[in-house]
Amino acid sequence: MQDVVLALLVKEPSHGYDLRRRLAAALGPLGETLNAGQVYVTLTRLEKAGLVVQAREDTPVRGPRRKVYAPTAAGYERVAAWMAEGAGPRTDVPEFHLKLVAAAESGLADPLALVDARRRELIRSLAEAQHAALAHDTNGEAGLLLEGIALRLQADLRWLEACERAWSARTKGGKGGGAG
Amino acid sequence: MTRDVPLIRAWSRRSGTDDNPGAGPAGHRSGDASVPALRAVGLSRAYGQDESLVWAVDGVDLDVPAGQTLAVTGPSGCGKSTLLQLLGGLDRPTDGEVWLGGRRIDRLGERALAGLRRRAIGFVFQSFQLMDELTAVENVELPALLAGASPRTARRRAAALLDQVGLTDRARHLPSELSGGQRQRVAIARALVNEPLVVLADEPTGNLDSAATQDILRLFGELRAAGQTLVMVTHDERVAATADRVVSLRDGMLADDTRLDGSGGTARLGALLDWEG
Numbered sequence: 001m002q003d004v005v006l007a008l009l010v011k012e013p014s015h016g017y018d019l020r021r022r023l024a025a026a027l028g029p030l031g032e033t034l035n036a037g038q039v040y041v042t043l044t045r046l047e048k049a050g051l052v053v054q055a056r057e058d059t060p061v062r063g064p065r066r067k068v069y070a071p072t073a074a075g076y077e078r079v080a081a082w083m084a085e086g087a088g089p090r091t092d093v094p095e096f097h098l099k100l101v102a103a104a105e106s107g108l109a110d111p112l113a114l115v116d117a118r119r120r121e122l123i124r125s126l127a128e129a130q131h132a133a134l135a136h137d138t139n140g141e142a143g144l145l146l147e148g149i150a151l152r153l154q155a156d157l158r159w160l161e162a163c164e165r166a167w168s169a170r171t172k173g174g175k176g177g178g179a180g
Numbered sequence: 181m182t183r184d185v186p187l188i189r190a191w192s193r194r195s196g197t198d199d200n201p202g203a204g205p206a207g208h209r210s211g212d213a214s215v216p217a218l219r220a221v222g223l224s225r226a227y228g229q230d231e232s233l234v235w236a237v238d239g240v241d242l243d244v245p246a247g248q249t250l251a252v253t254g255p256s257g258c259g260k261s262t263l264l265q266l267l268g269g270l271d272r273p274t275d276g277e278v279w280l281g282g283r284r285i286d287r288l289g290e291r292a293l294a295g296l297r298r299r300a301i302g303f304v305f306q307s308f309q310l311m312d313e314l315t316a317v318e319n320v321e322l323p324a325l326l327a328g329a330s331p332r333t334a335r336r337r338a339a340a341l342l343d344q345v346g347l348t349d350r351a352r353h354l355p356s357e358l359s360g361g362q363r364q365r366v367a368i369a370r371a372l373v374n375e376p377l378v379v380l381a382d383e384p385t386g387n388l389d390s391a392a393t394q395d396i397l398r399l400f401g402e403l404r405a406a407g408q409t410l411v412m413v414t415h416d417e418r419v420a421a422t423a424d425r426v427v428s429l430r431d432g433m434l435a436d437d438t439r440l441d442g443s444g445g446t447a448r449l450g451a452l453l454d455w456e457g
Contacts, residue, residue, distance in 0.1 A: 123426060
């Protein structure tokens with residue numbers, strides 16, 4: 001969560017309320033479980049760690065004042081490192097999805113490049129699972145485990161195909177439609 | 181013309197010494213490892229014309245070294261089946277070249293191309309495409325007979341191949357008496373009967389359940405170990421993952437090219453476990 005919030009701040013300095021709105025937009029129904037407090041806790045932790053600073057305070061016409069945060073140099077570095085590192089073997093769907101959103105928003109990485117790298121990782125894992133599965137009896141204990149792993153990896157790869165379609169359409173659309 | 185080639189040399193090529201050049205189909209098999217079994221250069225195929233012109237395959241460069249198992253994947257409509265047809269001489273490119281074992285084939289005349297397809301390429305299709313009125317062994321021996329083998333030689337090769345695919349006891353059955361997986365194994369035996377330079381398979385497991393799919397993949401694994409060059413088109417990631425190399429097609433173009441390590445390692449699987457939990 002810290003990495004995602006940092007990446008959103010790389011795009012533009014922002015306050016907690018706005019960050020929560022952007023996260024909720026990226027997460028859809030899953031974002032409904034995200035409470036306002038969690039974003040503020042994350043911001044406080046990032047500030048303590050020296051990764052963000054309070055850039056200014058906005059005073060809206062109505063409502064409370066809002067602290068606007070911006071990433072520090074160390075914050076930039078941390079996000080860049082997060083973008084560069086491959087997703088781990090047990091990365092789940094929401095985590096990778098947020099990484100793609102963060103990559104596109106921050107402009108620090110090309111979502112399609114992340115998808116390609118992830119696909120290569122997954123197909124290599126699937127190759128291991130398949131070669132192992134072919135060497136085992138499907139109905140034995142090891143065979144069942146391998147079957148489950150292979151099906152999971154296959155599902156992840158199919159989802160990546162959908163990601164590629166959607167993000168390549170957006171990239172093209174973005175180029176055509178300017179910065180809007 | 182009867183030629184008494186070792187029965188199933190294709191199955192033991194990697195382990196044995198291949199010191200028998202010229203014994204292969206019409207001498208196409210090259211001992212020169214630097215010549216790719218299959219090569220595409222700027223390969224393109226367009227359909228329609230003028231404004232409705234669509235490039236199904238668009239400038240594909242691809243070298244398939246001898247002995248490699250290559251999977252071609254991509255979403256439906258990406259051009260992967262068209263690519264396979266071009267590589268196998270079943271369709272003519274609009275532009276570009278196809279080379280089979282060091283010989284350019286895209287400009288051959290119809291008759292020469294048909295002969296080459298029969299002798300040097302083994303095809304495996306999603307729908308098996310066996311002759312319904314012929315038994316399993318008759319289906320397998322047919323391409324050998326068409327290529328000029330004597331009935332005795334053809335029958336012996338067919339019987340040996342059916343044994344290799346585990347169907348000796350089904351040799352005299354009609355396709356209608358076989359399961360889908362068995363039919364595809366007959367089709368694979370048929371594809372191998374003329375010891376082809378390459379086997380081209382279009383969605384070979386597309387009509388099979390998962391157990392039959394695994395059987396076919398085990399069979400492909402044996403072919404791979406024997407050094408058979410194999411190119412398969414598949415939309416099934418699990419099938420693609422058993423290849424040495426996976427290329428993805430997008431809109432008729434090569435989008436990705438990944439080498440896989442089929443050495444049987446399990447480091448990645450181990451990383452799925454969290455022992456610290």
